[in-house]
Amino acid sequence: MTIRNPVEWTAGQIELTTHALKSAGHVLRHPQVDTGATPEVGRISVLDLKDVLMRGLRDFGAYRTDVFFICFIYPLSGLILANVTLRFGLFPLVFPLVSGFALIGPFAAAGLYEMSRRQEQGRPVSWLDALGVFSSPSFAEIIKLGIVLLAIFLLWLATAMLIYRLTLGPAMPRSLSGFFASLFTTPAGWTLIGVGIGVGSIFALIVLAISVVSFPLLLDRPVTVSTAIRTSVRAVMLNPVPMLVWGAIVAAGLVLGAIPALIGLIVVMPILGHATWHLYRKVVR
Numbered sequence: 001m002t003i004r005n006p007v008e009w010t011a012g013q014i015e016l017t018t019h020a021l022k023s024a025g026h027v028l029r030h031p032q033v034d035t036g037a038t039p040e041v042g043r044i045s046v047l048d049l050k051d052v053l054m055r056g057l058r059d060f061g062a063y064r065t066d067v068f069f070i071c072f073i074y075p076l077s078g079l080i081l082a083n084v085t086l087r088f089g090l091f092p093l094v095f096p097l098v099s100g101f102a103l104i105g106p107f108a109a110a111g112l113y114e115m116s117r118r119q120e121q122g123r124p125v126s127w128l129d130a131l132g133v134f135s136s137p138s139f140a141e142i143i144k145l146g147i148v149l150l151a152i153f154l155l156w157l158a159t160a161m162l163i164y165r166l167t168l169g170p171a172m173p174r175s176l177s178g179f180f181a182s183l184f185t186t187p188a189g190w191t192l193i194g195v196g197i198g199v200g201s202i203f204a205l206i207v208l209a210i211s212v213v214s215f216p217l218l219l220d221r222p223v224t225v226s227t228a229i230r231t232s233v234r235a236v237m238l239n240p241v242p243m244l245v246w247g248a249i250v251a252a253g254l255v256l257g258a259i260p261a262l263i264g265l266i267v268v269m270p271i272l273g274h275a276t277w278h279l280y281r282k283v284v285r
Contacts, residue, residue, distance in 0.1 A: 008151040021281035028052045038227065039217060040285040041235045043196060046242050048282055050170065056275025059116050062266075077101075078258075078265075086099045089172060091179040096160035099200060105269065113216045113280075114271030120281075126233040141225040146226075148208060157202045160196060167192040209236045216280035235283045246279065255284045 013032075085093050108135045133142065167188045173179035183189040213235050214228035236243045250272055251272045257268030 003149045012211075017190060039221065039223070039231045040233060041238055041283060042285050044239050044242050044279075044282050046245050048240060049214065049246055049279075052246075052275045052282065053249070053271070053278045055278040056271045056273070059119060059277075060271045074247035086176065089174075091173050091176050092164040092168070093157060093161060094176075094198070096157055096196070098258055100153055100156045100160070100203070102154060103203065104146070104149045105250075105272075106207070106215050106276070107142075107149050109273035109276065110142060110215050110219070112270055113219055113277045116274045116277035119214075120277075122130065133219065135178060136219055137222060140224075141218050141228070142215065144225045145211070145218065145228065149211065152203060152207060159199060159203075161193060163195050165193070165197065204247065204251065208243065208250075209233050209260070212236060212243060212246070212276070213280040217276050217284060220280070237266070239283065246268055261276070 069159045078098060081097055081101070082094055083095055085091075114136075116134050133139065136142065168179075168182050168186070173182065183192065210229045211231055212232050214225070214232040216224060217228045217231055218225070253264065253272055255266035258264075
């Protein structure tokens with residue numbers, strides 16, 4: 001990657017931003033028109049997931065400096081939300097917020113899909129190219145799908161609070177330590193854990209079904225968000241075992257990345273993001 005001087009870099013930034021804003025305005029005024037062609041979905045095996053992850057790791061190794069910069073924003077946003085939650089004493093929402101933050105991960109990783117797409121085409125790639133999402137003809141559809149994931153995330157938080165009120169609530173705990181004590185030492189606390197994990201898994205499966213290949217598809221082909229979601233759901237239904245294993249891999253990776261104050265997501269997220277593009281390439285023909 002060529003290192004440009006500050007003047008050239010700033011000029012490039014201004015030009016790219018201007019182009020992105022013009023493109024964003026265009027797609028929002030003129031929604032994406034579906035070509036009418038329904039993408040073909042193929043079968044994959046669990047063994048294909050190993051190749052997908054290796055390709056994701058390869059892309060991460062090639063652009064790790066660039067993706068570090070991009071993916072730093074994701075855990076930082078999570079930490080800010082968690083800090084706000086703690087400041088307002090909403091202790092029961094800390095875990096649902098941290099775990100549920102992964103529900104908008106597919107949208108947050110859109111720039112990584114774009115980088116892998118460009119690399120696949122043999123074009124030079126840098127972190128600035130991740131902003132190519134904003135100039136995509138499908139930008140409006142990507143935003144629509146992102147709003148759907150955000151709505152699911154907010155619904156999960158509301159559901160998590162309802163589960164708390166029906167078990168340990170309705171009063172809010174006075175401290176984080178007091179909340180943890182009630183959570184792990186009372187029958188109501190264990191009920192909250194069990195119900196929370198069960199309901200949270202349902203939300204995760206819904207997001208997996210509608211987004212596992214939909215964002216890469218929107219970047220790659222001129223389709224509407226409804227077509228992208230239908231294609232993603234078909235991909236999951238045709239490959240239930242591999243997709244469930246993929247969901248488990250993503251969940252395990254995000255958990256491991258979230259343990260050290262979400263900092264590990266700076267590494268985990270780009271690997272999974274790049275791998276998702278290659279998963280899309282294997283599934284959608």
